[in-house]
Amino acid sequence: MAELTYREALRRALDEELERDDRVFLMGEEIGRFEGSYKVTAGLWAKYGPKRVRETPISEEGFVGAGIGAAMLGLRPVVEIMTINFILVAQDMVVNHAAKIRYMFGGKVGVPMVIRTPGGAGAQLTAQHSQSLEVWFAHVPGLKVVAPSNPADAYGLLKSAIRDDDPVLFVENLVLYNVTGSVPEPEEDFTLPLGRAHVAREGTDLTIVAHSYTVRRALAVADRLAQSGFEAEVVDLRTLRPLDVDTVVESVRKTNRVLIAEEGWATYGVGAELAARIGRACFDDLDAPPERVAGAEVPMPYAKPLELAALALEDKVEAAARSLLAECGLVGSA
């Protein structure tokens, strides 16, 4: 095991896959000589050269389309979009082409492409650069959407995403890039399956479901609740599509209470989807309706106090958890 940052774990996954499979190549803005806006591709241009680490103009629709074409013809492109906010100009390529080609070509041609892109907020990047748009893509049949919360998961899931034969939107997180964690050594050929959630912490009184950075918030909240005598179970979804409902359901059947936390907007969000699935699968297990906590439904403000107020930070998640517990007659000591 090595102690790596999330950023380094991603880089190592890319490096190993470039090494392992010469069909794999990277493409994106400033990912070569400049080593990427967030330095995820640092050293790779030097190591693999401009043919396999390709610089592109600011032309998301163009280079995502180029990636789709390359994938259809047998390559394994890993396309970086600087942040998820810029994917909007390539939406037609992602939703109408990448997601549909296997279906429209009768299953004969697939698009084994990964789009890596960070989302999230919290760095005063304001309304246009602070979004969590992953649920837009999780809505679309034909796409897979992965959103790891820690370095080891980022490493194992990115390798699986590159090896997957269908398009995967791989959602990273700006605030997670510097988070460190243990990552298996390269020789272990560690991968994590797509579409499987993970119980990040076991508990009995409440399930908190989250993905990406919000998992860290949920774990911190679980620690706080433990001081009041409540054991929260934290389920890290890891993948939003396919959604591992079974793991969530198993947890909720145990705890009877569920809070879904997400950084994006609640309306039509991950919590909305899960609440419906849980309501159906766990109806007789619930002690209270599934609860959601999410970002304020506003464009992200620039002013720091307003940004903090708009985010679903630990305090907000904790308050939602305690309110749900109180609704079930569980009032902890202070």
Add this chain to the structure above:
Amino acid sequence: MAVEIPMPRLSDTMEQGTVARWLKHEGDRVAEGDVIAEIDTDKATMELTAFEDGVLLKILVGEGESADLGTTIALIGSEGEEVPEAAPPLEQREGAAPSDTGQREPEPAEPVARPSQPTEEVKASPIARRMATDAGLDLRGLAGRGSGPDGRIVKVDVERALGAEGVPVAQTAAPGPTPATGQTPASDEVIEATPMLRAVAQRMSESKATVPHFYLDAEIDVSRTLEVREELNQALADEGEKVSVNDLVVRAVALALIEHPKFHRSWDDGKLVLHKSAHVGIAVALDDGLIVPVLRSVEQKSVREIARESRDLAERARAGKLRQSEIEGGTFTVSNLGMFGIPSFSAVVNPPEPGILAVGAAVRRAVVEGDTVEIRSIMAVTLSVDHRATSGAEGARLLASIKRRLEQPLLLLA
């Protein structure tokens, strides 16, 4: 189109019913209002009336067989109608309450205000409901008093009610009793409790858990009562009638209840229900069980009427032939173990009644009367009272009133 006849809810606490007898057979014509079957509930045998005209096409639950509430037990349709090959299975239809099955719930002979009359609306979380069902706990006892929003009953409430341990409620967790988890020795036999025993268990647990009891003892000199009874029975012998000591006690109790309205009332979640008429339940021991038929408006009945009615009720209770309306609506209960030679005991209040009188055997005892010692017949009674409904002083007054009437039994005939 055949209409499904579901197992109706014929008592408040029944979860299952047993078909005692089909009065109509497959192919028989039935008219709305016809009694088509007799159903044994946990408490009594009830009549099942048809709610449609037609032909009894199919009986799905035979005599002696049991079915959960809402289960289809028969099909009624038109003459010659084909019974669908896949006749509706013995499916349980959740929430099949009488109101939506077309089966009428029997009306009590006389509407009686019943505190904590279970409404169909018990607000509880799904897991609380499921746990209660699994444990055989009636959530109506907790209705409106749960820890959730608007008194919704939630999991912790059920856990507390079941005495679970380890409920993480730092401020309010009360240590529950240790559940009996011991292994059953191989030589013992485990059988299913009958619905009646389950109903008794549930009701008594609910009473002891939620009704704050207190107890008042009294000794009543029934020497005159016994003499009067003897005279009465000699006089009635020609007519083949007989009066028991208990009949006289019931009469004394009813008159005392009417005299003491501050006792004769029931607690109903912050309200008091004032009873205007004394409906006195008589605890009847069965072969393996217990039932409390209710004598209505006892204050308006003569001793002779009380004797006749209570004998009839007790006989039908033992035969399992009581109607639901005859076992509900009591405002007080008398429990008598005198015939077993028990000198005194205390009984569990039968909610929502305010009290129950436990009557022991009349025992001949030496009693100091002035400067002499006399042999008198003394009967010890214990009044158990719901302290929410009334107080010790009111209980004492009621007891004095009962005592006065039994010691001067002509008052019972007046």
